[in-house]
Amino acid sequence: MTVARVSRAQGRSFYLGLVILVLAGVVTYVSLTADQGLPGSARTEVKAAFDDVGSLTAGADVRRNSVRIGRVASVDLVGGRPQVTMELDGHQPVYRNARAAIWDQSALSQKFVELLPGDATAPPLGDGVIPAAATEGSADIARLFDVLDQPTRDAATSAVRQLGTGMAGHSQDLHDLLGSLPGILGDTGAVASAIASREADLPALLASTDRLAGRFEGRQKDLESLVVQLDQTLQAVHVDDGKPLADTLKAAPDLLRHGTAAAAALTQPLADARAAVTDLRTGAKSLGDATPDLRGVLQEAPAQLQKIPGFANQATPAVDSLTQTFADLRPLAARLGDGLPALTSLLQTLAPYAPEIGDFAYHGGLVFAGHAGDRHYMRVELVLPGLAGATAGVTPLNAMTPVARNPYPAPGQDTQDRAQGPGLLGGRN
Template identity: 50%
Template sequence: MRSATTRSFGIGLVGLAVLAVTILFGMTASSGVPGAPKTLVRAAFHNVGAPLKVGDDVRENSSRIGRVADLHYDGQQAVVTLELDGAVPVYADARAAVWDQSALAKKLVELDRGHAAAGPLGDRVIPPDRNVDSADLDQVLDVLDGPTRDALTGTVRQVGDGAAGHSQDLHDFLEHAPAELTGLGTTAGALTAPEAGLPALLLRADQLAGSFQGHQQQLAELVKQAGDTAGALAVDNGKPLQDTVGKLPATLTDAKAALDSLSRPLADLHGTLAAVRPGAQALGQATPDLRGVLREAPAPLGAVPGVAQKAGPALADLTGVLADARPLAPALSRGLADLASPVNTLAQYSTQVVEFFRRIESMVSTEVSPGVHGARVGVAVEGLSAATGGLLPDPLQGQDAYPAPGQADREHTESPVNILPGGNN
């Protein structure tokens, strides 16, 4: 009996001990295992939000690494003490941010412990300018003014009214959503492929959007004009536009035929313009001279009527003379034709002919003595050269009787004795 009582008492003590340990662990579960090492870090914030409380999670990359051990305000900033599980290093470039844990405004602190190259943080407080404050939903909604909130409320209400009674449609959408999302995943994969060049496309889009900077007023006017144009096209429920579009195929066919028929005339026009181009360029170059002629021509042209009036009788007499001389024209034409050969021959000696008459003038004007004029005349006689047909030169002849054009002044006797007059040159 006594042993049974002792055993029951021992079992009760063990049960109380287990209960006490359970209660102890329950009360300290949020702060980790009792006696385990802890690391304390202090971070300052400008605003942590009312929902952040002692015991809230401290996370790193969304994994829990500790809890909020203390929260107090120092002037205009809140200093939060973070109790990290274990002895973990925290560096001088550490950062902290107050995030929302759920839609019920429960908060957590996301900690970035920094990099070893920055050195240990020690007892320093992470400054508030490096941390990210809490952004509550009511603060987000504060940026919306009254009309915007009313419009947002109306939108939510209308979406709810529109969705009412469409549970089957929503069910069908959710039923087919996996297949659609698979296609969307394929599309996203194609867009992210290197061959798609999506970053370059986004860069070009950003540059295009940047080019609109400063031109908002022009764009607004363009959109307004486009709206006015669309409104004009929609008059009478768009019937005029519909009729126009209906007639457009036949009109385009006729226009194509007309354009085809213009091909040959346009080709001819191109050739004509190419041929006229040199003349047009010459006309352009001659325009200054033509302008000068037209500017200076009025005075001479003003005298033309008087000259023409005085020349009238002479021209009338000249007409009769030309009529009487008309029979002589054939004979004169033949004479000029016959004269062409000797004139062409003499033309080669034109310089010598002029020199001949100059020397004749010099000869008759030279006085040997007062009142007496003298001249020496040489006679060229063909000798051996005539007998040989010009193959052998005549050694007794000092000059060529028939010199080539321009050779007469350069003639000289090859024989040291010149028995014929003419002299040696």
């Protein structure tokens, strides 16, 4: 019999493979028992009774202030009551005044035990069991549905089932929605703030909405017909897989751009039109107020207008004569135009002496006015510059009395100068 010899390289490979298999077995064992702690490590066993453990299972976390301190070793039924056995990492003191509660770790009903080990004011728990009076059982969210009657629960079940069916195959859409949700929530917050503002007047809006909804009462048939027509319209829009609508929407940006420019160009004309209409409002009102008077004039005018032809025929010879007269006066008007500036200068010079001119005309009229039985007197004074004046009249010529007079009195001073001279019979006039 021939014995095969193994080479040294083959021996090394065998031992290396054996070592790898052992290491893989150790890693697998550690992975499977990782939730139970390292092999051979110290543990503290604690038992607690609960009224209800819900979906709590072995391997669930045991936490203290939400920090993991151990695991649930088993969940047993002892004396008709659930009892949870917990293994805490290391040596941890637990006292008889300890408390425990089963809390939800997620919305999917994953549970963990929150343990408060108590304090040294009570003796150690040892092999004892935390009583149910010191524990808080599980409160599953499914119990909320117990308040609903059977038809409501059936309807909710159907809604959830249909929602799941509708969401099937839309995981990417849901992912996109969740990715956009922060922005959507921000916009929702802005919209909510705008709605809650004083300017929005939400109560008045709700009241108006209620009145609007009340207007639809009794018109359900009309609304149904409107919905049917809308469905037909949408089906017509969807013809050819919506290609005409897609082409229209593709051209919409350019249309909106041109429409914006046109609207901007119309702004100033519309403003001018508004100003014109505003200005015309007053005129239109005045025209409306004057319409009754205008109607009366138009009603009475025919009779008066019928008289105008006869008057025009009679006035024609006079108008012809006046035409020749104005033609003859045209050269005189030119001369008067040349002379009026000189007359203006003369009148400006005589204007300050207007009171004296009027006084002279008045007294001159008294001298030459004739009245039966009246005697007329007139005194004439000869005034020479630098000499006394001489008065002629009832006073003899050789008895002329010198009088100091101003031959060129200033405007308004003639009355004072005349009052200083002798009057009739030695008096003053």
